Structures are given as structure tokens and as C-alpha cells.
Amino acid sequence: MPQNEYIEESIKRHGRRMDHDERKRKREAREVHKQAAFAQKVHGLKAKMYNKKRRNEKIQMKKTIKMHDEKDAKQKTTDAVPDGAVPAYLLDREGEQKAKVLSNMIKQKRKEKAGKWSVPLPKVRGIAEDEMFKVVKTGKAKTKSWKRLVTKATFVGEGFTRKPPKYERFIRPMALRYKKANVTHPELKATFQLPIISVKKNPQSPAYTQLGVLTKGTIIEVNVSELGLVTTSGKVVWGKYAQITNNPENDGCINAVLLV
């Protein structure tokens, strides 16, 4: 009965077969041809996946080759300006570069400022009433149709209680209610799962804002206390606005970016 490292043991005792190395070398040499044959044969989804995998492999390969190459490539000297006396027409070159940097900085700052007033998703697709709501037929003979079922994700407040079902005009199903959103901080480039406090504005219509419908582009208020942000006066920021960037009803989750 073989036990423990019996394969290694056997190799140690009896060695490998005579042509082991030769066969191994040949198999390795054949490998590229096999891959090529497969790449030619494969089609459809498999081909797509295979090509993606190959592409990544090739990029990785190129990178490693480059890394090894750099060892013997000559580095350019950083200091382009020669030492010693410099002709007059070259003297102000450095100053010029600096000026350029400055103007760039101003532009950048303006951009950032401008960015503060705009939201990441300025435009949203209009959503028609019949896409938003499903008509629920009521009455004994199912002839009445004044009830609506909201088919999009919704947020209902903390202490929400339904109206008596008989009079409830808008039904917000439990399955589509959300309490948390995955919020990305655009500068930190980090994502946190934060509780939603309220729906600030649904760009589709104020009625939807009232109902707490969460669609793409909706501005929500999230609880950022766990991020530990502070205001300029040193107070801890509690609520902050964020805009929803995905279609929650299609993804089953809410992704948003923080508006800073």
C-alpha cells in the first residue's frame, strides 16, 4: 500500500523513464502549436473568452519582457540643461515651463470648482408612467383600476407604515425596497455601503420623489458618519448627497457617487 510521498520516493529509487526529458521538451514545444490550433477552431462565446484570456496573458508577457529589458536600456539624463555658462536665449526656458504649469493649475482649479455645481449624471432617460407603475385591478369584479404598483426600486422611511390596504393608492412591494446604497467617494476612489436617509430629488418628477422611487440619476441623501468626514468648522458631517449611477431595478443593488 503506497503511503506518504510515494511518487517522489519511487522517482528517487528507480529514476524516471529514459526519454522523460525528451518527451517533456517535445510536449512543451508542441504546446504553442496546440494553442494555435485551438484558437483557430474555437468560435462563439468560448472564442471570446479564450481571446480575452490570451490577450491578458500576452500583455503580462510583454510587461515582464520589458521589465527585464529595462535593466540594460540606458536611462536618459534628467538634467537636460548643461552645466556652466548658458547662452542668454536659453536662460528663461525654465521660467516659461513654470508659467505653463501655473496656468494649468488655475484651469484645473476652475474645473474642479465648476465640477462642484454639476452632478455626475446631468441627463436622464425619461420614464413613462406605464413603465413606472403597474395597474392593479381591484373590486370584486376587478373592474376598478385606481391602484398602482411601483415596479422600480423604492426607499421608504424608517417608521413607515402602510395605509389601510383598501385605500392604499401606491403599493411599494417589500422586495423592491432598499435601505443601503454602495456609494463611491470620487476622490478617495473607495466604495462604502451606506444607509440611505432620504430621497432628495428624483429628476423624473416630484411625485416620484414623494414616493421615494430610486431610478438612475436620483439624488439621495446617505449617512456618511462612518466615513468620518468633517466640515471646515470641524463638525462631523452626517448626511451627504449622492447620485445613483445604475438602474437599481435591473441590478438588484444601488450604486451611487458621492457629490462633493
Place this chain on the structure above:
Amino acid sequence: MSSIYNFKRIQPVPGATDFLDIVLSRTQRKTPTVVHPGYNIGRIRQFYMRKVKYTQETFDEKLSQILNDFPQLDNVHPFYADLMNVLYDKDHYKLALGQINTAKHLIDSVAKDYTRLLKFGDSLYRCKQLKRAGMGRMATIMRRQKDSLGYLEQVRQHLSRLPSIDPNTRTLIVCGYPNVGKSSFMNKVTRADVDVQPYAFTTKSLFVGHMDYNYLRWQVIDTPGILDHPLEERNTIEMQSITALAHLRACIMFFIDLSEQCGYSIKEQVSLFNSIKPLFTNKPTLLVITKTDACKLEDISPEDRKLVEDVCKDGSVELSQLSTYLDEGVIETRNLACEKLLQQRVAMKLKGQKVHDVLNRVHLSVPAPRDSQDRKPFIPEQIAKRRKYNPDDPDRPRLERDIEMENGGAGVYNVDLKKKYLLKSDEWKYDVIPEIMNGKNVADFVDPDIEEKLAELELEEERLEAEGVYDSPEEELDEEEEKIKSMAREIRRQKQIIAQESRLKKGLNRPVIVGSVKASRQTKDDFASHLEKLGVSSDVADTRAKSITRKRTHSSTRDPAEGMARGTSVAARAVSVVRDRSTMGLSSDKQAKLAAKKKSMSQRKGNLMARAGEADRSIGTKMPKHLFSGKRKMGSTDRR
């Protein structure tokens, strides 16, 4: 009962990416793949829900299998639990399995959420997106288990190569410093082929070998060498020996090398014995001195000798010497160890409760002597007189073996097997018998009393023939049967024809005559002949054919005689003819009578007991609640 743990049955654990491929491709293969936006939305939802559910089920199945396959450290024998702790680190092992379990639950809850969301999907696109998101989340959960799965696969491979040690059977454990000759001893007494090399830690894990002693199976465990230092400093290799020593109720054979060829002094070896002595309590222990060809107990210096003898002073430890090079004392040592263990096991059993269960059932009875006569076993005189076979006796019976020896021994002389054949004539003994003759196997035809059997058979045949068993009686069909048979034949033929016709009709690529048109084209004679075939009188056909061919407004020209023929008055015909439904579908009077009789029979019981039949008027619920309760304001009483 043997309690062998078989860890070889654990299924391979695929890596994270392979895992995903397996599960997702299975979903693709095993669930429907075609769906269209035009389908009923319920059907579309169901299509995608099934995909999500199926994926989750597959994940669940695969993950539960992993969880079931891997042994739980709390359930296995403490020896294995400790060994696995030493080899794979208990915490790591439990964590990995725990993570797999969590992943399983997470996947379950994701699937639950998404099937719930799918119930509100209102378009194919939305359903598809939800399915995609759901499966993507399951895949992400699974991808995070990459490390756990990799670790478990490694554990599986190692586990499957672990020697199968039965923790409860008779066991000898060989232990001691490295290089003292443990593995050499193991190779001598069992067939386990353990590596022997002149350097330390050749044996890096436990090895098990089996042997027989006293008609019993024994297992011998070879352990890696142990060094003399505190438990915390011991490495994995040494810890395996320690687990074996600690958890197996076995005979401990502590090997000691007096020649110091192993590189450790006698003092060190003895101090190791003393430091691990707590592990030997209540176990038979042997101090085995090895390599006696190099150095014996008598040869060493008095101080060292005193050290060694001090170990055995209290009597619980016995001393034994052996040399695997000279094959000296190996078997004696083994036997001594086995005996000690056997004694201890028997003593243990006698002490336990179980022995009474057996002893209660065993009863040895000796008959009381009825007189003073001595009753010896009976041996026939002939047997008692027979001389015992003695190879040195010159006139002993000559054996085949003696003949063989005289003629040059085995390999030269062929033993004569044909000598004692019992045949009619002795000359035939050495005849060559062909195996195949005329292309037939002779053995197939060999039967000692074939002639007799053949003769017997022939006799019987003659007798039977004479008795007239074989001449079959003429079967006489009576008329009735003949008729039925011919009818059946006809029906079968008709059926075939109909089947063929319909088959012909089916695969046609030309305009087909519609049934009603075809019917109108049929003549009266066709109909009559058809009815004739069915056994109905053809005058019915006449009237029926007339009614078919009749134009819509023929009532004025209708022949009054025709009306009479139906047995109703003209006046009565003004109202529609009421046909008697009770005789419809019955072809003959006989059948009608039978039907009537059956009907009355079935009604008899109910009538006798004055029961309500199906023709009686009945009111199911006298006062339906919904029609009688509540205030009445407006509307009628039967609808509210």
C-alpha cells in the same frame, strides 16, 4: 470491528475558476436556452428564475459535498484529529471549511433575493439583467473562496496519501532518536518498504506496515526520529511521532543505539526516553538496543551501562537487543513486544464490563463419572498398529518424492501422473488422447454412458410413437367459432386498410377533399353497402340517403308516404320527431334488451330502499350563506 478511516474517498476540490466554469456551464446545459420577448411575461420570469435557482442549487450541492467529505476534527479519532492539527493546522482547516459554509449561505441568500426581484421583472431585458447580476454576485462570492479552495485541495491530496492507521487494533510503535535503526527494523518485520539512509530525518512521516503473529494481524508504525527538546520547539515531523505515541494504545519500542553511530550519545538518548516517558504510561514499553553487531550492552563503559539499566529498574520497561545487520534478536524482540501487548489487552478486556457478557454465555460441562471405569477415546486396532512414517527407516513406503530424488530431483524428473489411471486395459494408460478431432472438441463428446443413454432414448421414442402421442387430433371448430374467427379476420383487414388510407392521406402534397364534400359525393349505394357491412338493414339507408340528398325547401314535395313509413302521423310530424334515446347506439334488439335488463338491475337496490336517485330533484345547499347574510339595501337577492 475495524475503524479504518478512509480519507481517499474525498472528491477533488476544483479551484475557484474551475468551480465557476463547472457550475455555470452546467446551468447552461441543464436549463432551457431559448426565450423570446414576445412570450408571456410569466413564462419569461419563470425562465430566468429557473436559471438563478438552478445555479444556486448546483453551488449548494457542490459546496455541501465538500463540507460533507472533509472529516470534522471533532468527530474523528483523537489521533487523527491531532495528526491533522499538526499537519494542516486546526485553525486554518476550520476556517477554510467555515468560509466555504458561509459562502454557501451567502449564495443561497443572493439567489433568494434575486428570485424575489425577478417576480417584479416586467420585460425580458430587465429579467435578463437581473439574472446576470444575480449570477455575477454568486460568482464573486465564489471567486473570493480561491484561497480556501486551494488550501482544501492540498489538504485533500495529503490526506489521501496518509497511511491508513487503525487506531484501535494491535499496534507496535517504533520510536527513538533519528538514525538509530528504526526503519531498518520496520523493513525486517513487515513488508513496508521504508527508505533507509545513513542520515537523520530520512523518514519524514508516519509509515505503517502489517505482519502476522500468533495468527493475528498486527500493525507496526515507523515514526520519524525525535530530538530531546521541549514540546513547543518540536517541528511538524517530530510532532507526528508525538501524536502517535500520545493517542495510540500500543506497545512502545524505544530504540537506542549504544554504538553512537547515529551521532547522539547514550546519555542524550536516555534523557530523551525520560523526558517523553509520560507518554508511555499504561502502555507496555520495550527498550530496544540496536546495532549489537557494532556495540553490545556489555561493551560500554560502566557509567553508561548504569544509565541504561536505571531505565529498566522499576520493572515496567523491558530490555531487548537486536541487530538488523546480523538478523540477531529481531524476531525475538518482535515476539516479546507482541506478547506484552497481548497480555495487556487481555488484562484490559478482563477488567472491562464486556467480558461478562461473553463469559455468561460460555459454559463448559464435564460429565460426572458414573463408575470408576476409565473411558478412553476409541482408536481402531489397525490404526494403532500402523507404523509411523519415518524418512530414515530403510523399508518405509516409497513416495513419489523418493522416486523423484532418485531420478535427479525436481526439474529433471517428471512426476508420472498417468501411472495410476484406472482404465479397462493397462495398455491404454499412456495413449495420447487428441483434444480436437475432425474440427470438434473431443471433450464435448465424452460421456461414459452415452451408449446406454442413447439406447434408452430410442426405446422411449419408439414407445411414444406406438402409443400415438405424436399424431395430433384433428381440431374441430364449431360453426360459432368459425364465424367469430372469420369476423375477426375481416375486422383486422379493415383496420389495416383504414390505417393505410389514413397514412396515405397524411403525407400528401396536393389539395385534399374535405370530409363534408366527400360525403356529399357519396351515393346512396355506397352508404347502403357500408351499412350492410356493419350489419344494419339497408332500408334505413334509403330513408337516410333521402334526407341527405334532400334540398332545403323540399317540405312541400315531400312524399307523404315517407312520413308514414316512420310510423308517425302527419299531424304529429308537425312537431319535431322525438327519437328514443334509450335505444340509440344499440345495433340490435338483443343488445337493447340486455341494456334494459342491466339498467333495471342497477336500479333495483336503490328502489327497494326508497333512495333518492340521480333523476330526483335535489337542492345542494338550501340556504347559501352569501345570499342570505347581511343587510339588504339594493340589488336583487341572488347577486350581491
